[in-house]
Amino acid sequence: MPPAYPLRPMVNTALFVALISVGAFIAIPIGPVPIVLQNMFVLLAGLILGPAWGLACVGIYLLTGLAGLPVFAGGTSGIGKLFGPTGGYLLGYLPAVLVTGVLSRALGKRLGGDILAAVAGSMVVYAAGVPWLKIAFSLSWGKAVAAGMVPFLLGDAVKIAAAAVIAGKIRPLVKL
Amino acid sequence: MNIFTFHCGSTALHRLDVRYKTALVCMVSLALLKAGFAGCFVCFLALSWLVYATGISYIHLAAQLKWFILLLGIMFIARSLTVQGTPFFSFFGLVFTHEGLAQGALVVMRFFLVMITGLLFSATTRPADLKSAAQWYLKPIPFVPEKRVAIMISLFLRFLPLILTQAQQISDAVNARCGNLNKNPVRRIRYLVLPLLKKIFLAADSLCLAMDARCYSEDRTDPVFETGKNEMRFLGAGLFLCLVMICPFHIFVKMTFWS
Numbered sequence: 389m390p391p392a393y394p395l396r397p398m399v400n401t402a403l404f405v406a407l408i409s410v411g412a413f414i415a416i417p418i419g420p421v422p423i424v425l426q427n428m429f430v431l432l433a434g435l436i437l438g439p440a441w442g443l444a445c446v447g448i449y450l451l452t453g454l455a456g457l458p459v460f461a462g463g464t465s466g467i468g469k470l471f472g473p474t475g476g477y478l479l480g481y482l483p484a485v486l487v488t489g490v491l492s493r494a495l496g497k498r499l500g501g502d503i504l505a506a507v508a509g510s511m512v513v514y515a516a517g518v519p520w521l522k523i524a525f526s527l528s529w530g531k532a533v534a535a536g537m538v539p540f541l542l543g544d545a546v547k548i549a550a551a552a553v554i555a556g557k558i559r560p561l562v563k564l
Numbered sequence: 565m566n567i568f569t570f571h572c573g574s575t576a577l578h579r580l581d582v583r584y585k586t587a588l589v590c591m592v593s594l595a596l597l598k599a600g601f602a603g604c605f606v607c608f609l610a611l612s613w614l615v616y617a618t619g620i621s622y623i624h625l626a627a628q629l630k631w632f633i634l635l636l637g638i639m640f641i642a643r644s645l646t647v648q649g650t651p652f653f654s655f656f657g658l659v660f661t662h663e664g665l666a667q668g669a670l671v672v673m674r675f676f677l678v679m680i681t682g683l684l685f686s687a688t689t690r691p692a693d694l695k696s697a698a699q700w701y702l703k704p705i706p707f708v709p710e711k712r713v714a715i716m717i718s719l720f721l722r723f724l725p726l727i728l729t730q731a732q733q734i735s736d737a738v739n740a741r742c743g744n745l746n747k748n749p750v751r752r753i754r755y756l757v758l759p760l761l762k763k764i765f766l767a768a769d770s771l772c773l774a775m776d777a778r779c780y781s782e783d784r785t786d787p788v789f790e791t792g793k794n795e796m797r798f799l800g801a802g803l804f805l806c807l808v809m810i811c812p813f814h815i816f817v818k819m820t821f822w823s
Binding site: 393398399400401405407409410448451452455457458462463464467468472547550553554557558561562563 | 589593596629632635675679681682683694697713715716718720726728749753754757758761762764766768771772775776780781
């Protein structure tokens with residue numbers, strides 16, 4: 389008997405691609421710098437879809453941006469953006485979603501485990517993005533960390549907390 | 565209208581083979597990385613003409629982009645303040661430098677032009693055509709299930725307007741209940757995202773059932789592409805534009821008018 393056609397995971401993956409894209413446009417004004425929900429949805433994709441479909445989700449997101457659809461932060465797109473100074477963060481979403489998915493499964497999909505998985509995922513994004521930024525702008529390590537990581541840590545903590553809570557609430561609704 | 569939607573039309577850009585359109589977007593995007601002020605200005609003129617030719621209203625476009633324009637303004641100010649150089653003027657102790665203003669203007673122009681290129685692409689490309697192009701481009705790559713990826717891209721494009729509409733409705737409902745006065749950011753995210761996700765996952769479940777009921781599979785007729793004069797014209801014009809953008813402008817003027 390041939391394996392069942394994976395319609396449900398495909399539809400849910402497409403939905404997360406759309407959420408990541410829209411996340412770049414949903415800004416919550418809590419101060420001078422608004423919180424943009426794009427990377428929260430990347431972490432949620434890892435937590436809810438798991439490593440394999442999460443990876444497919446981020447891959448398709450990058451592909452649509454590469455093709456020219458305005459889905460990257462600020463409504464930008466194209467190969468220039470993907471391989472530009474902030475491209476490291478975008479490409480870092482690939483290993484980040486994988487790490488988040490694997491850790492979430494290994495830690496039993498509980499709130500504490502989800503928070504740890506999301507923290508690890510965020511660290512992977514910075515591990516890819518900050519060195520890329522350093523090389524692109526010829527910055528020192530200190531300046532690269534100060535410009536590409538420190539200002540976003542507080543917002544990330546909020547997003548990680550929200551992603552872990554939302555993942556617990558949404559998981560029962562998502563049938564993979 | 566939203567920035568992701570396709571706008572019906574029969575202009576040359578609408579009729580252009582989506583494979584060429586994708587390649588042109590990549591070329592312009594790459595050329596913009598290297599373009600200076602003159603190159604960006606030439607690109608701006610070309611894109612403005614294309615926006616006019618495709619029938620997209622400039623006023624509508626500006627209304628859609630107002631928040632991005634604000635973001636670009638913030639980027640310009642941040643860049644003007646952080647780049648070291650000769651002071652130009654100071655404002656409440658903040659020193660704007662010549663170099664900072666020049667770099668800020670260039671970065672903002674590049675961002676704006678990339679944004680307009682993407683908007684033109686999404687406004688003139690049918691979701692079904694984009695799905696076909698993705699399938700065509702991914703076919704030679706081993707271990708990539710190109711038909712499944714193409715279906716997911718097509719589904720993604722259908723979900724975008726749904727999510728934007730639902731997000732607006734939920735945001736209005738939260739504001740009507742004074743949710744916008746809540747200062748706790750985690751709560752604010754939860755009150756917006758949780759109902760949104762519940763609604764759209766239920767919609768996705770209904771879609772799955774509908775597709776399943778119609779025995780949806782990936783064994784469908786492959787897309788057929790035709791390359792004509794329109795494609796060659798656009799490719800030539802695109803290559804010329806990219807060359808002008810990356811060429812130092814004075815060399816280009818010498819080559820064109822004095823040789």
